[in-house]
Amino acid sequence: MMNQDAIEIINPSCQDQTHAVKAEKMTKINIDITSEIGSLKSVLLRRPGEELNNLTPETLDELLFDDIPFLENAQKEHDAFANMLDALGVNVLYLEDLVGDVLKNKEVAGAFIHEFLSVSNITTPKLIDALSEHLSDYSGKALAQKLMSGLKKNELDYQDVSLNGQVNKADLFWLNPVPNLYFTRDPASSIGNMVLLNSMFAKTRKRESLFIESIFKHHSGFKHNKVLNSSAFNASIEGGDILVLDKHTLAIGISQRTSAHAIEKFAFELFFNDELKVHHQINKILAFHIPSSRAFMHLDTVLTQVDLHKMTMHQGIVGKTQIYRLTPGMHRNVESRLLAGSIENTLANELDKDIQIIYCGGRDSINGSREQWSDGANTLAVKPGEVFVYQRNRMTNQILENRGVSVHKMPCSELSRGRGGPRCMSMPLERSKL
Structure with a gap:
């Protein structure tokens, strides 16, 4: 076991590869907490x-x-x-990997994006279309990470001329990050x-x-x-x-x-x-x-x-x-x-x-x-x-x-x-x- 008082430095790209290997080796998980x-x-x-x-x-x-x-x-x-x-000996699984597996399916990803925008209170039809089109360029884990990290206004060339969009034009994000x-x-x-x-x-x-x-x-x-x-x-x-x-x-x-x-x-x-x-x-x-x-x-x-x-x-x-x-x-x-x-x-x-x-x-x-x-x-x-x-x-x-x-x-x-x-x-x- 590593020294508990030290921080092991891990290259982020290597860490992502480790996550992927673990996800591939995962079998069915039967929830069992008593x-x-x-x-x-x-x-x-x-x-x-x-x-x-x-x-x-x-x-x-x-x-x-x-x-x-x-x-x-x-x-x-x-x-x-x-x-x-x-x-x-604990089997460590990562949310971003598992969601990434799910979002490889285009139909599931499309439905997920729609629901995510709804829960994010995106209601303007044209903005929904623009965000959906932009997010559809991502797939799998990249899409999961983008939805988790947030979408900045400068990442999408779109002018929201709705009343809500004009009132909130100073906002920095189309989609706020999910930091918790x-x-x-x-x-x-x-x-x-x-x-x-x-x-x-x-x-x-x-x-x-x-x-x-x-x-x-x-x-x-x-x-x-x-x-x-x-x-x-x-x-x-x-x-x-x-x-x-x-x-x-x-x-x-x-x-x-x-x-x-x-x-x-x-x-x-x-x-x-x-x-x-x-x-x-x-x-x-x-x-x-x-x-x-x-x-x-x-x-x-x-x-x-x-x-x-x-x-x-x-x-x-x-x-x-x-x-x-x-x-x-x-x-x-x-x-x-x-x-x-x-x-x-x-x-x-x-x-x-x-x-x-x-x-x-x-x-x-x-x-x-x-x-x-x-x-x-x-x-x-x-x-x-x-x-x-x-x-x-x-x-x-x-x-x-x-x-x-x-x-x-x-x-x-x-x-x-x-x-x-x-x-x-x-x-x-x-x-x-x-």
Whole structure:
């Protein structure tokens, strides 16, 4: 394994070739996730691309970034992450490769472009035609990368004389970049032997789910899996809020990005949809109502599981979080009950086992707040008691090690600027059962 404190420098063209080889060797992936900590077999990543170079100070708020990462180093850090996973025997698959495979089919590519423009709120017929014609010059992975990175106005010789076009003539892009896409956790969630295609909270992120959806609709290695599309919920739900605590129990955050309404709709489908019930064993959801803020955007920014009986948690949610138990009720109703007691005791009672809480940054409020901001509580387990963490959260990492947890420290100076950690950057596809 490479030195965990170093960034391995990889030539981007060589890295693309490595991705292609892996994609060619891929067989069918059968979604199988019944815990947060079973040995990780397969995972979906997105290597940061040109979309980060298309961030501007003026668009940071709209595109949900606090700063502009330096792409070259972000890619080196991400490559280090992928190489560390590969060295542990994890099958690393790349979103851009899989979508590229799908978009080699001209008919599928045409339909995808049309839907992408629609979700991007491109409504002027002449502009739709012009963009479609321009994008049709791309194919496969090149098309996937172009849609992900964005289309600048100076790349297309077209004058939009519509009212909307004239009002927005100062915009720099026909199609905005999709910079949050390297956080593959959010657009879709693997649960049991099925996938929930998520409905994203922010307008700019709604396009992300289209890329995941295309794989499960059209890719030969994925299209046999069962998919539930949450768009019918008419409410937002994101993967960072969904934790698979065991084969029977989910934890879902009521957060800035996921609504109580969406959770209740999802619970109804899990409990009463006969077509879905054969693909999972979930019979209980613990809904964590955490403070709604940029710092606590998802449940997994304040709580993740690191071992059979251990979780890391930000102490800032203690006394500020209500937990509700959702279960199947009579007459096809979802029953909801507010639970009393601490987070630790509630988890222990509901999971019927001892739970030890390891506080992000320890008990010191300054360390805890600082390291939670840089995703100290956002861990990715590769097996029980062995997790990926950001290198920069030294206090949290030391505490985890002192509590018997093995940590793989990944470089993160640029990746962390996107406000997401190792769990955010990974969509597990297969884990061993505990």
